[in-house]
Amino acid sequence: MRIFRTIVSFLLILTGGVVFAQQEPQFSHNMFNNMGINPGLAGLRNAICATGLARQQWVGFRDIEGNRMNPETYSMNVDAPISFLRGGVALGFLQDQLGPETNVGVKVSYSYHLDLSMGRLGLGGQIGFLDKQIDFGSLNPINTGDPVLIGSEENHIFVDFALGAFYILDDELWAGLSFSQIRQARGPIGESNYGLRRHVYLTGGYHFFWPGNTNYEISPSALLKTDLASWQIDINTIVTYNNQFWSGVSYRPQDAVVVLMGVKLDQISIGYSYDITTSWMGSMGRSYGSHEIIVQYCFDLDLNKVESIQRNIRFL
Numbered sequence: 517m518r519i520f521r522t523i524v525s526f527l528l529i530l531t532g533g534v535v536f537a538q539q540e541p542q543f544s545h546n547m548f549n550n551m552g553i554n555p556g557l558a559g560l561r562n563a564i565c566a567t568g569l570a571r572q573q574w575v576g577f578r579d580i581e582g583n584r585m586n587p588e589t590y591s592m593n594v595d596a597p598i599s600f601l602r603g604g605v606a607l608g609f610l611q612d613q614l615g616p617e618t619n620v621g622v623k624v625s626y627s628y629h630l631d632l633s634m635g636r637l638g639l640g641g642q643i644g645f646l647d648k649q650i651d652f653g654s655l656n657p658i659n660t661g662d663p664v665l666i667g668s669e670e671n672h673i674f675v676d677f678a679l680g681a682f683y684i685l686d687d688e689l690w691a692g693l694s695f696s697q698i699r700q701a702r703g704p705i706g707e708s709n710y711g712l713r714r715h716v717y718l719t720g721g722y723h724f725f726w727p728g729n730t731n732y733e734i735s736p737s738a739l740l741k742t743d744l745a746s747w748q749i750d751i752n753t754i755v756t757y758n759n760q761f762w763s764g765v766s767y768r769p770q771d772a773v774v775v776l777m778g779v780k781l782d783q784i785s786i787g788y789s790y791d792i793t794t795s796w797m798g799s800m801g802r803s804y805g806s807h808e809i810i811v812q813y814c815f816d817l818d819l820n821k822v823e824s825i826q827r828n829i830r831f832l
Contacts, residue, residue: 555640559604
């Protein structure tokens, strides 16, 4: 518990001023989606896990002509341990739509596992392919002769890399550090030379039972995201009842307050979140909030685990 408090305090100090300009999409179910941002987690849970996310951000946001401009993001990640590789592998897919811009990505990850005296550590690497496409024909430029905004659909495929380390202590405490788009690949799209920006993710969380009542499990966590030009932090708390139903809240300063709820049905977890927009997007009536759905399936491979003790692995 003391370790988690230290991590959160450090993250809060770093985020004294927060602005939002990261290229990579955000998810409110970040405590369930660590595989999406950290290749070090691949196979570390000793389970085959598949996580799907669908997000409609800033619903109601439109341009001056009434066209929908709100981001729409769909993500799928599957990971599994591979014993003869002394680690695990993962495969991820992403589609992100923002107005005239469409991003489709595929990521392949490998993590090498180390059994420490206290806990397990995964050291991972990832290669990613991102097809970025911009439909210039859908734009309505102020200067009709602007050569940068003339044309039809243009695209470029970027190849980049990610590194990550993820640590789990007795299924109770977890922490991760990862770097994405390390190469900061660049390429032409139309008349522009577009470049990816390096991102850093620092995350941590802790599970503990409510004193005197083990039916309630409390799971505080935090996620810091930065491209070294802007910062964003998510502070989360999830309460799980009887290892089956959960609800919680998340706070993203200067952006949103998030309400989360979900249910676990055997090995399948289903959750929903609603972002109450607190930024100028909401105060000016340009957004009705954000909706997100998560579906996660985890097949536990630890056959030697005592059946009466079932730790909750869904937050990883």
